[in-house]
Amino acid sequence: MYHIDVAIADGLLSLAGHQDVLYTNREGCALGEIYFRLYPNAAGGSVEVSSLTVDGNEVEWVHEHDALDLRVALVAPLYPGAAIEIGMDFVVTIPPAPTERYGLFSSSSGVLSLDEAFPSVPVYDAGGWHLDPVQPFGDVAVYDASFYVVRVSAPRDVALVGTGVEVARDDDGSRQVRTFAAGPARNFYLAAADDLVTVEKRVGETTIRSIAFADDFPAAERVLTFAKEALASFSERFCRYPYTELDLVANPILPGGNAMEYPGAIVLSRPLYDPRAVIWGSVPAPAALEWDVVHEIAHQWFFNLVGNDQVNEPWIDEAMAQYAVGLYYEDAYGSRGTRTAHDWWLGNWSRVGREETAIGLPVAAYEASSYSPIVYGRGPFFLAELEDALGRAAFADFLEDYVSAFAWEIATTAAFRALAEEHCGCDLGSYFEAWVYP
């Protein structure tokens, strides 16, 4: 549980804050230390911690791995089921131009994008603390699901968009104060920008908000339509979308056809909204926009609800998100849609000549040029092959069961295979050998 209180400075280039993290040991062994990941230190900015307390007592800490990680040695072991509260003051500096990680942690063109900006406790499991180095591509976040209450003070003239729902607002002179509550969620994303306009639509109990530049409005309305259809399709096929809000926000810093998923929030690069733009060399932006919106919405189930180690087993969420896009296209356009989705996967895979590299490798094991073709291009064909092996109805049952079995937990390749084999009553070893394992 994170209680975060931050003030974003005028100019949107730094923030100062305090957080209290209530951490419960949900593992089977006692813990002698707690880690925090300080991603801004590896993303062209910085985070400086200036005081740290454990259950109210001041403690020392050390930086490791070029200050990407902060280690707190505990005075007494934290036993399974026990909880401690860690408090810290911190100052975050944000790079004024996009540097690492697609520019999702930067402040330029009037947009502040806070990707992985706050000190966060990584996953601890049988392999120890997850302290992987940051790769230049792929995702960095591997977190347990948690709850967030985040109070943000910011210049009054910017729109704030964040994970979760706004539960309180207060305006005080030139400043605004907004409080967001979110959870369970794998992390907390926040963006601040001037010039953005919102359209929204309610679907059942969920409000979908499309937040974009005023000039991009026809496309912003289309984003709402795609999001509504995707939420309906995936809610029907997997389980109900877990939140009352979904925000899709345009970002002028992200290059080309890029987009990124956060719990209850999705960031889409601005070129996707330009009806005349061409994305990925040959795809008209309106088609890429639909694909990206649906792919990132699929991550609300595969990444956020069902967590996984996105650094070491990225196929579990990325190949699944791509496969789910195929299900959406089938629901929206019938067999023509299925063919469209297969053509997209194949087009991507063909960029490496359809080489049969395993889809189940860590991000770091792929070349930058083969990561997407293999994991996003070849990956969904593995799931389509499993669907053929199990039969359509049995595979659909398996997916529903998989989502409910691992909701707010962390799935692994081994657990995925075991559950699929339980569903078919068969040995799927040859499929995993052919597609997933190195």
Ligand SMILES: [Zn+2]
């Ligand atoms: Zn993805």
